[in-house]
Amino acid sequence: ASGIIFTADPITTNRKLLSIDAGFGLGEALVSGLVSADCYKVQNGQIADKRIAAKKLAIYGRKQGGTETKQIDPDQQMSQTLTDGQILQLARIGRQIEAHFGQPQDIEWCLADDTFYIVQSRPITTLYPIPEANDQENHVYLSVGHQQMMTDPIKPLGLSFYLLITPAPMRKAGGRLFVDVAPRLTTRAGRETLLNTVGADPLTKDALMTVIERDFIKLIPNDQTAPIPGNGQTDMPAQFENDPTIVSDLMK
Structure with missing residues (x-):
């Protein structure tokens, strides 16, 4: 055989x-x-x-x-x-x-x-690359480009510039940027907020519902209605300060 x-x-x-x-x-x-x-x-x-x-x-x-x-x-x-x-x-x-x-x-x-x-x-050359992670935990990545209706891969210059101006920790794979939403899936409040945020795209929402139904990311034990994790525990961007020098500093 x-x-x-x-x-x-x-x-x-x-x-x-x-x-x-x-x-x-x-x-x-x-x-x-x-x-x-x-x-x-x-x-x-x-x-x-x-x-x-x-x-x-x-x-x-x-x-x-x-x-x-x-x-x-x-x-x-x-x-x-x-x-x-x-x-x-x-x-x-x-x-x-x-x-x-x-x-x-x-x-x-x-x-x-x-x-x-x-x-x-x-x-195997046909597999889409997985963003690098330094642990063995489960992760759930959302494509930043698809959320912005930019479905084509981004060129290296565009990737580096995007990363320069965003406060959210993003990961690169296959010419695209991804945000890890796994921390937000560890609480019921985080799940609800995330589904409401990305719910405008039915394909993304359906994929997240499948992940939730599979129990791919576990809820925090004994705290299933805990608030959404704060900055540092999640990849959601922090708020910009209302500082008029931000743009000029970035340009420099």
Whole structure:
């Protein structure tokens, strides 16, 4: 058998969900689109989902050289390419490779005589970059540009100038600026205020509602109606002082 490992799900970009495509025979049949592959999803060391495809053909190597395409027996066409144990073993290998390179990987593999062989590993180039954080906590980032109806990426000069004149701590990723609203989601009052603030955009509001319903950011224990965290605990901008020299100082 052979196939591909994506250590981050290429459809949802979920970095915690590993995706495996697998088919019988050589990988050429998969890469060329000759056959559909089984797809297995693994998260936290457990199989989260399996989709078994009808595999009618497979390409095999010939002892004298070259390859040949063969029909798969009808009773084998809907069988699972890899056992559950092999799926989890392959997922562990994928995570080891990802840890070695320090970023999500697109890995080609093959299975021969019950042994997995890694053919190639390269970064997944289609994932949108995540703003850098110095902890392992959950974060929720809102695009500043989309809030301002500027959906295109901002050029480096524009990014640096925007950061120069804003009091809000913002993060850069993919040519855009983001504000982390996770601190505001830790209280009921903060959640209500945030939803009212961004509610003009139904897509953003729906996304935040999904985050809240998933309990992605926990409420503060025993203080579920606490006030919104003050400056320093959140990324919301502070008020400007009414100082006429602000503009001239910035220009200098």
